Amino acid sequence: MAGRSGFGSTATMIVTNTPAKDLAYTNFAYCSPSDLRSFSVSGSKLAFALVGDSFVLSVSAHESIPNGHIALNAIQRRHAKVSTGDSVSVSRFIPPDDFNLALLTLELEFVKKGTKDEQVDAVLLAQQIRKRFINQVMTTGQRVTIEYHGNGYIFTVNQAGVEGQVKSNSMERGMISPDTYIVFQASNSSGIKIVNGPEVLSKFVGETEKNVRDLFADAEQDQRTQGDQSDLHVIIFDEIDAICKSRGSTRDGTGVHDSIVNQLLTKIDGVESLNNVLLIGMTNRKDLLDEALLRPGRLEVQVEISLPDEPGRLQILQIHTNKMKENSFLAPDVNLQELAARTKNYSGAELEGVVKSAVSYALNRQLNMDDLTKPVDEESIKVTMEDFLNAVSEVRPAFGASTTDLDRCRLNGMMDCGARHDHIYKRTMLLAEQVRVSKGSPLVTCLLEGPSGSGKTAMAATVGIDSDFPYVKIISAESMIGLSESSKCAQIVKVFEDAYKSPLSIIILDDIERLLEYVAIGPRFSNIISQTLLVLLKRLPPKGKNVLVIGTTSEVGFLDSVGICDSFSITYHLPKLKTEDARKVLQQLNVFSKDDVDAAAEALNDMPIKKLFMVVEMAAQGEHGGGAEAIYEGKARINISHFYDCLQDIVRY
Structure with missing residues (x-):
């Protein structure tokens, strides 16, 4: 055409x-x-x-x-x-007017014949093709070469559909635009059709359902002609949640998603159901799938592929570094066993990213920034353990313990704040141990309450870090700024759902009153978020999964009035510091002379730990203090009279 x-x-x-x-x-x-x-x-x-x-x-x-x-x-x-x-x-x-391609169907093959077992992300490849060949004209039957991730590919244009154009016997061609849908097909010799869920969707009414029917066309023909002797056809839906969402959940006005589910169910076990098809769906959002699709006789076998354990991570690292080792690019000091231990909660893709990042660090050492045209001496490239450690710091896992967020919650570390704080810390760690070993307590909840600044969040974060659980996440109001009530609920639910995928998890609900949007005048709060928390705090995790939930609040009276306090197994009160507690902290900081420690501690009686750090840092900025950074180096010496002045400012305001 x-x-x-x-x-x-x-x-x-x-x-x-x-x-x-x-x-x-x-x-x-x-x-x-x-x-x-x-x-x-x-x-x-x-x-x-x-x-x-x-x-x-x-x-x-x-x-x-x-x-x-x-x-x-x-x-x-x-x-x-x-x-x-x-x-x-x-x-x-x-080019004529209205010449942009709406749909481009491409058959992919390797430039070098015999290349096998190379996985291609069809969604990313489609993005690359749109980017590299933008505004180029594609004609049916045309063959084009493309380099992608180090491999040479040839794609053949099987279909080039221009929007609004009726298919005719003349040659089809059109121009690639950013909106062109690209569908990949495997060559006939492979025996498998590989489909990416998002690519099945079409902007043409009825075209999407036709795409689904076409996937089963070869299998239907084989069954009609060969019966039980038909070859097995394998159809793989990647990101199946993109096309098989729960019916009625998508309000786009077209009902196309509902039609896709209906069409797929008909093909799986309808009147003319097929016995020669193995259907495989892949998703990381099983909760979005239509329930009918998961019933017996359909996608009934459900296999959860969890994050690799330490032996699994070691095997993955060995696979990705094997060629480096064979070609002597791996330095003798590289310890893959140690790297496997350090990369808890890393997925296979993230471990591959660590290896690539380490290689980048090694290559950067060979680059001459004064002369970028100077060739790299490949023989001298060695990827060292330091390169891998830098890579681990750079590539962070998306799932699991968020140590960065937890460390931010305790900028001053954890100090001995007296017997009461130490008792609560030990009791909370015992709860974590109970979750770890108990068979009858899959869910344990603990509420830390006390005045603002008393160290509740820092203690919860410390328990999260010291427990060494594989999944630790903190839910705070600051991470939800600008979100609607429903979006906040969805985000909270997702954290709990992710926790259920790990054998041991800790969830920290920080400043629950802020999560509930509590306002003292009224009082007003979000009932939707409140009800969501009430359900989640009582819902038992799946079998084999154990969860500890630690909540913090400065408004325990409010939480009690809305029934949230009753949802926690145990509540601990973190008090303000007494004189003897303040003395212990000051002695550890070593910022006063021996003659001034007792006087300063007496002045800090009934002071929250957070305010203690604030007044000490303010006083350290004085003429003889040496600066706030000197406090934690044990070099600061604070003038007691200047300290009193700063304390008056804190108390006054």
């Missing part, structure tokens, strides 16, 4: 090779700068050539191409049935 297009006069040009290897992957044809004017589209920077009445190529100028010559890569020459030195007819192509 050429469309209503304008053609310049046909010329004969001599075929030559693409001037550089990297240009072969651009899918451009190249000509001399003077010849480029013959292919330019008026009022545009684009230039197109219809080559041999078969396909349209974007054209660019190159100084090395003589006049009257056109440079084509090997795939283009093969498709045009010409060789270097042959003549080929070429004419200018002017």
Whole structure:
């Protein structure tokens, strides 16, 4: 389908090779700068050539191409049935209006025959194709080369549908735009069809359901002709949640998602259900799937692939470093066993990212920043243990204990704040141990209450870190700024759902009154979030999963009035510091002379620990203090009179 297009006069040009290897992957044809004017589209920077009445190529100028010559890569020459030195007819192509491709179906194969077991993320590849070949014209039957993640691929255009255009017997072609849907097909020799859920969707009414039916067409034909002797057909839906959401949950006005589910259910176990199909769906949002899809006879076998344990992480690291070791790129000090222990909660993809990041650190040492053209001495490249440790610091796991967030909750660390604080810390750690070993307490909840600044959040974070649980997450109001009530509830639920995937988890509900949007005047709060927490605090985790929930609040009276206090197994009160407690903290900080410690401690009686740190840091900024950073180095010496002045400011305001 050429469309209503304008053609310049046909010329004969001599075929030559693409001037550089990297240009072969651009899918451009190249000509001399003077010849480029013959292919330019008026009022545009684009230039197109219809080559041999078969396909349209974007054209660019190159100084090395003589006049009257056109440079084509090997795939283009093969498709045009010409060789270097042959003549080929070429004419200018002017794209018609409404020429953007709505759907592009591509069959993928390797440039080098025999390449096997290479996994390709079809969604990312589609993004790359849209980016690299934007505004290029694709014609059915055309073959194009692309380099992706170090491998050379060839894709053949099987379908090129322009939106609003009725399919005809003429040649189909159109221009790639950012909105082009790209669907990949495996070659017929593979025996598998691989489908990405998002790519099944179509903007054409009824087209999406047709795409689903087409997936089963070969299997239906085999069953009709061969019966029980039919070969097994494997259909894999990646990101199946994109197309099989619960019916009625999507309000887009079209009902297309509901139709997809209905169509798929019909194919799986309808009147003409197929017995020669193995259907595999993959998702990380099982909760979004329609329940009917998970019933017996459908996707009934559900396998949860959890994060790798330490032996699994070691195997993954060995796989990704095996070639490095064989080629002597791995330094002798690299300890994969230690790295496996350090990378708790890392997924396989994240471990691969650690290895790549470590290689980047090693390569950076070989780069000469004063002369970037200087070649890299590959023989001297060694990836060291330090490179891997830097990579682990750079690549953080998306799942599990968020140590950065927890450390931010206790900037001053944990100090001996007296017998009461120490007792509560030990009792809370015992609760964590109870969760770890108990068979009858899969859910334990603990509320830390006390005045603002009394160290509740710091203690909860310390328990989270010291417990060494694989999953520790903190839910705080500051991470939900700007979210609606329903969005906050969804985020809270997701943290709990993620916790249920780990054998041992700690969830910290920090400042619960702020999570509930509590306002003292009224009082007013979010009933939706309150009800969500009440349900989650009483819902038992799945079998084999144990959870400790630690809540903190400065408004225990309010929480009691709305029934949340009753949802916690135990409540501990963190008090303000008494004189003897303050003395212990000051002695550990070592910021006063021995003669002044008792007087300062007496002045700090009935002071929250957070305010103690504040007044001490303020006093350390004085003339003789040495600065706040000197406090934690044990070098600060605070003048007692200046300390009293700062304390008056704290008390006054």
